[in-house]
Amino acid sequence: LDGNGVPPTFFDDVHVRRGFAYAFDASIVVDEVYMGEAVQSKVLSLPGMPGYDPDAPFYSFDPEKAAEEFKLADVDKDGIPAGEDPDDIWEMGFRLQMLYNSGNTTRQIYAEILQANLAEINEKFVVEVLGLPWPAYLTAQRAYKIPIMTGGWLEDIHDAHNWYQPYTTGTYGARQQLPEDLKAQFKVLLDEGVSLVDPEARHEVYQEFNQLYFDESVGVPVVLATSHGYEQKWVEGRVLNPIFSADVYKTIYETEESPDPGTITVASIGDPLVLDPAACYDTASGEVLQNVYETLVFYDGIRTDQFVPQLAESWEVSDDGTVWTFNIREGVTFHEGGDLTPSDVAYSFQRGLLQGGYSTPQWLLAEPFLGVGVDDITGIVDDFASADDRESLMANDPQVLIDACETVKSKIVADDEAGTVTMTLAQPWGPFLATIANNWGAVMDMEWVVENGGWDGTCETWQNYYSMADADNPFRAITNGTGAYELDHWTPDQEVILTAFEGYWGEPALTERVALLNISEFGTRFAMLQAGDADIIYVPAENRAAVDPMVGEIAIYNPETNAYDDPVPVCSIDTTRLGIDRFEICDEPNDQPLTLYFGRPGLSQDVILFNFNIQ
Known part of the structure; x- marks a missing residue:
């Protein structure tokens, strides 16, 4: 020293x-x-x-x-x-x-x-x-x-x-x-x-x-960092929950002021990577899956800590917190025509856990089912020696592989006659509902998956699908969910088009069509917003000063309610000032076209860390 x-x-x-x-x-x-x-x-x-x-x-x-x-x-x-x-x-x-x-x-x-x-x-x-x-x-x-x-x-x-x-x-x-x-x-x-x-x-x-x-x-x-998101004033019904992958579109509609009220047009950046719920780990893919597929439970509107039934009508948990029984909703149809069964639910979770791999979100499910620290199926096969390595995994004793699969199946059991799925956890898991409410908990049609080249559901074959690269995934670009929207088409690097599913079991989508446009240049997105050709656009922080003068009303986050207050009119904007002080609130509405959602804390943060033993 x-x-x-x-x-x-x-x-x-x-x-x-x-x-x-x-x-x-x-x-x-x-x-x-x-x-x-x-x-x-x-x-x-x-x-x-x-x-x-x-x-x-x-x-x-x-x-x-x-x-x-x-x-x-x-x-x-x-x-x-x-x-x-x-x-x-x-x-x-x-x-x-x-x-x-x-x-x-x-x-x-x-x-x-x-x-x-x-x-x-x-x-x-x-x-x-x-x-x-x-x-x-x-x-x-x-x-x-x-x-x-x-x-x-x-x-x-x-x-x-x-x-x-x-x-x-x-x-x-x-x-x-x-x-x-x-x-x-x-x-x-x-x-x-x-x-x-x-x-x-x-x-x-x-x-x-x-x-x-x-x-x-x-x-x-x-x-x-806090939110600063724009939409056209004619957009109604948007549920701004920060945990969503962008938006859930079924509640959104447009008033008659919209030049095209039959289509929600979103101009953003990024293209989906893979449309397999078991493998999706990015926001652009998640936005599609969140609207096409459904989970057993989902977030309750803007609440980030409350859940409502979706494909499960109800559920019970044992006194010790380890056994969850879900009553599966009847009368639900997949987009391709199959009927939802408890076996589809069990298969979807089993398939995800066995497909595994560290480039996927399956570690989030592995720990509740297999134990703290066991964040991949290889943990119960060979103590992670073959993690992310399918060839090494397949070199294991076939009986060891079968036993691992049987362990997973024993954790997630369907009873089609009773209409239930029972999930047994390795230990109580407080955030279990939060875990399964995300896209990796989405339910697929087992018969359709098998027909299209997915795992056949037997314990002799699961290792052939472990840690698949996105390019090799047969479900990279096709979907078959139960959601309010179905995939019309995906043109890579250009657009994803969703259309309302006529056979949806719940309240139907309020807008017939959703166009998710991948436009990398901000100038193009901004011009679309100005012309009214886009309803919602992505605006980087460095470009906000250009868009803020178009704001006619602002909805400010209220930390007491953990939600946005109702929008109020904006009289003028001073881009030289900081934060909310840029916006002068007034009583009379103005003719500027945008609503701004402002001030909700985001979902990422930095922490300054000290090394206790510098090498």
Whole structure:
């Protein structure tokens, strides 16, 4: 410790970590990176989840507290606080690198904020900001060579476990090299939280987690960017749930002011990758599947924590939380004409788990059914030795492969006569409904899948379909769901057209046709919006200033209700101001054509992370 570096265990001192946490100014990120359209994160979980608490303890910029913490540190471990020890960091200083992946200017700014503020706290505190190409950055991160880094996460399911686990016992906890005793404390809380079904009970556990994460200053959650989405005023019935893959279109309709009320036209970016629910792990594909296929349960409107029946009319769960029985809806028809049966439901889940592979979302289902940490079917075949490697998997003893398949089948059992599907979990799983409400829980017609080249349902053949590449998937470009819309056609790189399904079991879609247009150039999308040829478009943050003057009314997110308030008229817009202050609210409507949905926190965030044992 001579001021020209840091020892490997620099960040295992909690006072050093707290000093860095108090030195970070999130308000700069909110104002300068997101132009006022973000909120400071306080905990790892997001609004609407168990554990989210706006009153939870959090770190805010406080240079005096930062200095106090650095003076309490004992980096040289001689038992003397640094403020009283001429050989410790307050007098000797330090020098370290904070790396970011080149091109990620947001993370570069995080590093520069710490660089500037730490130098103000003590001129001997030196942070060197260095950008690396993504492969080199990732390699250094995995080799534990980065002292302080930023870890970003985009949720897979809208549940607290999907946030708390990666940042402690999971992906990032491993890269931080958290001490085993600290990981053990987090694991106790994680296991308890995920095993509870009652949201209030889970919330109490995660509040304990929040306190421990704050006390130990394991990381510093940065900000949540907030929504800024546009639609034509003539669009009605849109349900803006942030967990949706874009939109669910069956409730949307257009008033007579629309030049084409029979078609919802969306101009966005991105093209579907694969239309197999078991393999889909991207938003563009998910948007199609969400409207063509259906799940047993689905999100209740704008609520991210409540569920309503869909293909299951009702369900029951055992007292110990491990056995779920779903009563399957009768009178449901697939687009190609087959009738929905409980066997279709069981087959769909079994097929997904056996198809597996880490490029798919099946790990999210594997853990509830097979056990915490068993996130792929190969875990019960050969302890993951053949993970993502079909050839290696097929080299296993055939009986071992059959046994693994039989295990999966025993977990998900259909009774067509009773009209039920019974699912037996490896342990209670609090977010189970949230897990199966997503596209990977969609139900397919078993007979149709087999006819089109899919798994035949026998335990002698499943390995032939394991970890399929999208290009080899027979369901990459065809669908047969039960949803309110069916796939008319998909022209890659151009458009996806959906049409209302006449035989839909529920309330019919309110608009006959949906056109999802893949248009990479913003100028073209903007021109369509101006001309009224697009109802909804994707607008990058850097282009909002061009679109905002077209806003005639604004619906502002209300954190008390976790929903948008009713739209109110906008009188004028000052694009030089930040956030909501850009918009002057008035009483009289104006003739500008757009509605803006503003201010709802998003589903991804960055966390500044400390490496407890730098290599």
